[in-house]
Amino acid sequence: HGNLFGAIDFYQCAKAAGIKPIIGCEAYITSGSYKEKPSRESTFHFTLLAENETGYRNLVKLISAAHLDGFYYRPRIDKNLLASHADGLIGLSGCLASEINSALQSGNVEKAQNLTAEYRDIFGPRNFFIELHDHGMAEQKQCNAHLPKFAREFGLGLVAANDVHFLRRSDHRAHDVLLCINTATKIEDEQRMRYEPELYFKSPAEMREIFRDFPEAITNTLEIADRCNLEIEFGKSKYPEYPVPAGKTREGYLRELCYKGLHERYGDRAANDQELITRLDYEVDVLEKTGFVSYLLIVWDFIHFAKEREIPVGPGRGSAAGSIVAYVLGITDIDPLQYGLIFERFLNPERISPPDIDVDFCEARRGEVLEYVRQKYGERRVAQIITFGRLKARSVVRDVARVMGLSVRDGDRIAKMIPNELNITLNSAVERNPELKRAVATEPLTKQLMEYATALEGLSRSAGVHAAGVVISDRDLSEYVPLCRDVKGNDIVSQYSMNPLNDLGLLKMDFLGLKTLTMIEDTVTLIRRNVPGFSLKNIPLDDVAAFGLYNRGETIGLFQMESGGITSVSKQFDVRKLDDIIALIALYRPGPMELIGDYIKRKKGLTKIRYEHPLLEEICADTYGVMIYQEQVMAAASKLAGYSMGQADLLRRAMGKKDKEKMAKERANFIAGCAR
Structure with a gap:
């Protein structure tokens, strides 16, 4: 509602799947001026679809104006603004919360007719459609008794629509839990927001059956889809040109x-x-x-x-x-x-x-x-x-536990069974922790909680x-x-x-x-009270006393050096030069971390330094034969396999992203290069 947050992600995913993406927005439109602040009851829903690039640009303009100039509880546009940006857009009359349907629900048929004429004049009869919904609600039946007549009276097309808030009918319960999370309520609360189970993504057959009395409303969905042909341009630079002094390029x-x-x-x-x-x-x-x-x-x-x-x-x-x-x-x-x-x-x-x-x-x-x-x-x-904040493994478990009515203690117990690792998923957590797996298998409430949490995991929670x-x-x-x-x-x-x-x-x-x-600047300011000419540039990079701080683990306040884990490694590292600090920070991260023990032993002469190939000695001598920097990966690819630095960078990227397909391709290239 009222935003285009996921439009590009959706567009790219649809294209990748071979599906035509249709970009649109269910906008909020006010009956007055969008810059005024009237009652909240004067804001309605209206569906906008981009037919082409012009429509997309106008949609972007409308939604931007709604947020920057028309925000009052919700981002709002008005009819004058809509009229000035209607080119390339297809308008649909909207759901029960639309202006036309609101008038019908209040019994004011004449007002609904006048509004229909107004929207027709904004878009033109070819670009404005009367939207029909049927989720079995009495209010929709009341509106649908008039809307086909309006379509005939004003020469407009009917279009079948369905509010979609979840993918499958079976997702209704999980979506209900999400509603509770977003509205800070519990499932057991009687006076809370609820959605109909019908608000799922229906199949063409289901939609044809629901609207069997209005076959043209189904046909028009295909017509609109055929008309919407938006090609978004990617990759072309939109950088500003730097203004250089006169007479210079x-x-x-x-x-x-x-x-x-x-x-x-x-x-x-x-x-x-x-x-x-x-x-x-x-x-x-x-x-x-x-x-x-x-x-x-x-x-x-x-x-x-x-x-x-x-x-x-x-x-x-x-x-x-x-x-x-x-x-x-x-x-x-x-x-x-x-x-x-x-x-x-x-x-x-x-x-x-x-x-x-x-x-x-x-x-x-x-x-x-x-x-x-x-x-x-x-x-x-x-x-x-x-x-966008996401519902991650531990947080979604705690949220679902709360809305299910479980105690904070019970929710915390389950959440703490999930390994504290970056980007871990609930499914992998269940497989990796026998205690959690047992709880899911033997505790019905925990099983239910995990089913809801798994369905919601990864969804956007907030902007x-x-x-x-x-x-x-x-x-x-x-x-x-x-x-x-x-x-x-x-x-x-x-x-x-x-x-x-x-x-x-x-x-x-x-x-x-x-x-x-900021801390460094404040410290320099204090030092200059006693040493007026003090400058960071004059601090020697071979100060033994400074290295001693690392070797004693006295690193509180040092950027990237404050955690207990890296402090412990620092005390074992025998820091003697700046390069040792660089290596320490490079090693203390996922991946190279498993090499820390071997690195320290080699550094201290407790283990013989070995090179995987004699040609690597020049590249890895400073790190005792251990490859810890991405530059070393690139240099090794160049030295061993004749890669250019550009090719070596592509190999580095594939390794960093753990791209199996690209890694397999690079393996073949690397072996062929080494053989040459």
């Missing part, structure tokens, strides 16, 4: 900034170190060929703004640290050559996909950078990004705002995506989440507010 300006930064970072080496110059020219060439020059300039610009105003900025993380362009522009503070970082992890010329630069800002001043970006590119061209995500466009975002506001009604937020925005070719960035940077 973006490409020329990027090179100018890069060479200036190269001299600032490397001094005399910048003039005669061919490795530096070759690497920089290669990266800039790739950026120009792939069309991401503006992207780098945009990121450089807002980071430059932050640093000029002494807003703490993180040194960089993720794949961007592999780019010398990012380093010389001051986007990152990590020399990729010193640490053997690979540019193709950031931007692979053999599989072009948007680069991704995550930027950490001081939590207290992140808002200043966001506001700068809004002012630079336009308020309506910049928005934060929506996220929120991404902690860091920001989307920037080359024009008003509502030209491309529907918008809404955050829960406080202030900031503008996209109705599409990260992945759909990326697929649509929009520029998304992570502006993360990091408390650690």
Whole structure:
């Protein structure tokens, strides 16, 4: 109702399954002006379907306006707004909560007729249909006694419809539980919201039987489906063009900034170190060929703004640290050559996909950078990004237990039987925990709870705002995506989440507010009271006393080093240099974690260092023969199998995503490369 949150996910899934997607929305329409705040009773339901791209764009505009300008309890449009954006849209008169049916239920047939004429005039008789519902409700029979007459009187088509709130009739009970979760009630409560069991996705045969007296209403569903032919464009860049100084091109300006930064970072080496110059020219060439020059300039610009105003900025993380362009522009503070970082992890010329630069800002001043970006590119061209909270394994069990009337203790008992692992599912939890499996088999209430919970697991529970995500466009975002506001009604937020925005070719960035940077800045301020010239840049990276903190496990307050598990590993690690800390953090994550014991033994000389192949010694010598970095995977593929760095990045991605099909393909390529 009233939003397009899942439209792109639905569109892509339908296309992948060979099904024609029809994009629409059951909008809220008010009888007055959508900008006024009348009684809630003057808001009604109305069905809108996008016939083509024009209709989709108008639908996006309508739903955005409803949220940004017409929100009063619900996101509302009005007839004037609808009339100005009716092109390419097909309108259906709506369910029992529609304006026409509400008039009929109150006995005002004349008003219902006038409303029918009004909607016909907005859409034209070919694009407005009278919607028939029949779930066996008396109110629907009352309305259906008049609606076919209206269709004949005004020259409109009838269309058979069915409110769909769950997929199968058998899902009714699970959906009832979901209603209770969303309305904070219990199944046993008598005075609560309930839906009819008929609100499931009916088959064509069932619909034909229900509407056997109106065969044209069934035929018209096919006509509408045939008419709706929306092709959404994916992948084409909608990035804003960075405004460069007069008389300069973006490409020329990027090179100018890069060479200036190269001299600032490397001094005399910048003039005669061919490795530096070759690497920089290669990266800039790739950026120009792939069309991401503006992207780098945009990121450089807002980071430059932050640093000029002494807003703490993180040194960089993720794949961007592999780019010398990012380093010389001051986007990152990590020399990729010193640490053997690979540019193709950031931007692979053999599989072009948007680069991704995550930027950490001081939590207290992140808002200043966001506001700068809004002012630079336009308020309506910049928005934060929506996220959806899901009903996950443990939380859905607790929620279902509550609505079933179980005690908090009983719900907690079952929830705690689920292993505390990221992305674990209820089915896998039952298989992995014998105690939970036994409870499901022997306790009828637990079995019922798990059946409901499994049916609801993974569904969206709530909408929120991404902690860091920001989307920037080359024009008003509502030209491309529907918008809404955050829960406080202030900031503008996209109705599409990260992945759909990326697929649509929009520029998304992570502006993360990091408390650690705020703490560091506050600490530096205190130090400067006694040491006025103090700078973080002057702290030596080989300080023995600092390494001692790690070896004693005194890491409270250190970013990524505070958990009990990593503190325990730190005390065993014998930290002697910065590279040891890098290895420690890289090892302490799912996957490499199982190598920690062997790594420590090799490091301390308790186990002989072995290499799986002599050619790997050069790649893995610094990590005692243990492969722990993704760059090592790429380097090994290049050294052993002759992969280009672009090909090696594709192998790395397949491994990271555990894509069995791609891994099997890469295995064949790898073996063939090694044989050569």
